[in-house]
Amino acid sequence: MFFLALRHLISRKRQTTLTLLGITLGAAAYIAISAMMLGFQEFIIDQLVNNDSHVRINAREEMLNEQVLNDSFFPDGELVNWVKPPMGRKDNAYILAPRAWLDRLEADEKVQAASPQLVAQAIANYAKLTVGVRLIGSIPDIQRRVSNIEKYMLKGKFSDIGASGNRIVVGKEFLDKIGASIGESILLTVGKSAPQPFKIVGVFRLGVKSLDETTVFGALSDVQKLNQTPSRISDIAIRLVDVEQASELASNLNLMGQEKVQSWNQANEGIMSVFKTQDIVRNSMTFAILIVAGFGIYNILSLAVSHKRREIAILRSMGFEPRDISELFLTQGVILGVIGGLLGVVIGLGASYGMSLVRVSEARGLGTGQMMVSFDGLIYVKAFLLACIASSVASFFPARAAGRLEPIDIIRGENS
């Protein structure tokens, strides 16, 4: 029946071309939209996962209130009247038993590396400019294993920070903003002591403007000294062997201490929900396109069935069974689906490649400043399968109707 199905399609050139166009565009649109959206998602997730950490342990911020102080100072339950009730945050937040955490993480085989950090809000000063920054103190050799920061270095090496010596690595946007250049020193302060000079030894660009504008990496001991909190840390950034286990591990670790443990996806729930919405929009758009293409196939094949009634009658009189007749029309749908799907994949691939060459603002680009496009093979497989399934389903009904036609009814209809 394949041979005859093919001939039928070839004989209806215009209809076949139009239907193919519908399926092809549907599949190509799915690929192009997915490539763009997933490219962007992959980029952002890469930023979230690899530039920070898979799991982060944070010191929990504690707020002061009457109850907390009453319990500490008047444990016997005396009645206390506060003239001005206590309020506000309890000093800076620190991880209480960092060694215990680090030992536990080191022993865990799911953990690839755990980097202790002291994160402080600081003020950077260069010439007459003052800029607020997020100063991250870490041990460079461990930090390198937790995040991909090394990959995003434009100048210098991340390890140039060293163990101490007031050397820092800063974001490109920050450097541009402040007007300093590599090798120069800027003044940093956390507001507790006199500003200290730090020498810029490297520049990175993560591609996220807000991070590149405000992030400054320094040595853990230097930041501790600047913050006047020797040997204290506020965060532990963890890299796992398998990123998929992040949520599970975070939930387990959460039970082990009073610190807050969050996996990358828990910490960025807002972004993840935006991605989910994007996925829903993307899938429903594709669904709509394929439904339109599917209706096209349905209409064209239904028309073909009514035009080919005589031929159906003659085929049945030759001994072709109802199943063969259904197969004849179903095959046409499948051929359209397969060819349309394949063409869609080719066009989609071309469109994705074209999009990947489009220059976008440097903040969204990575290094080259080009649009992030996903070439994930699964997109192409999905597009192809969607085209095939949509056209098979759409051709099923006309095919079934064709199979149910009785030759004698057709012949009698012709003669009467």
Added chain:
Amino acid sequence: MAIQMHDIEKSFGTRATKVLHGITGEIQSGEMVSITGRSGSGKSTLLYIISTLDRPSAGDVTIDGVRFSAMNSKQLHGFRNTKMGFVFQFHHLLPELTALENVLMPTLKTRSSKTRRAFALELLREFDLSDKADRLPAQLSGGEQQRVAIARALVMQPRYVFADEPTGNLDSANGQLVMNLFRRINHERQTTIIYVTHDQDFAAMASRKIQLVDGKLI
């Protein structure tokens, strides 16, 4: 081996208009039988019932000792494919296929196109169509199309050929040509030919005539 009709009746519609009334008879293997009658006498209906395309309202048809009503769909379609050939008034060629491909169409069912290709070409040659084998139906005359349809009915070397007004759409010269072909097939291949016609001259070419009047045999 023969076709036996046992008390066949056929009614149409909800008010049950009877078209055939208790037809009983036998068609022997190798016969050439014409079914004649006025318009509305039920001749085409009878042809379609004995050729398995239609089912009688009552009674039964037996072909080669097998009762129709006892056949399942697969047996019935297998029987049509290998034992029967059909020729219709409006030749019904598949317009997308060439003459040769049309002739070979029934062979697709049994995947015997390759083995029967030589025979199909021989039929076309016999019917004076060898130079038209690669033409599409639209490029053939009415007479040529009907000859292709006859070749198609014969390609599986069936025991029976059923024809409904095979000359109805042809001029008299082409009609005569077609009838001569049927007679030759009947003589040379011993194929049983059963055809419906309202042309008395063509009906007379049969070895036996079945005449219907108001759905009854006379």
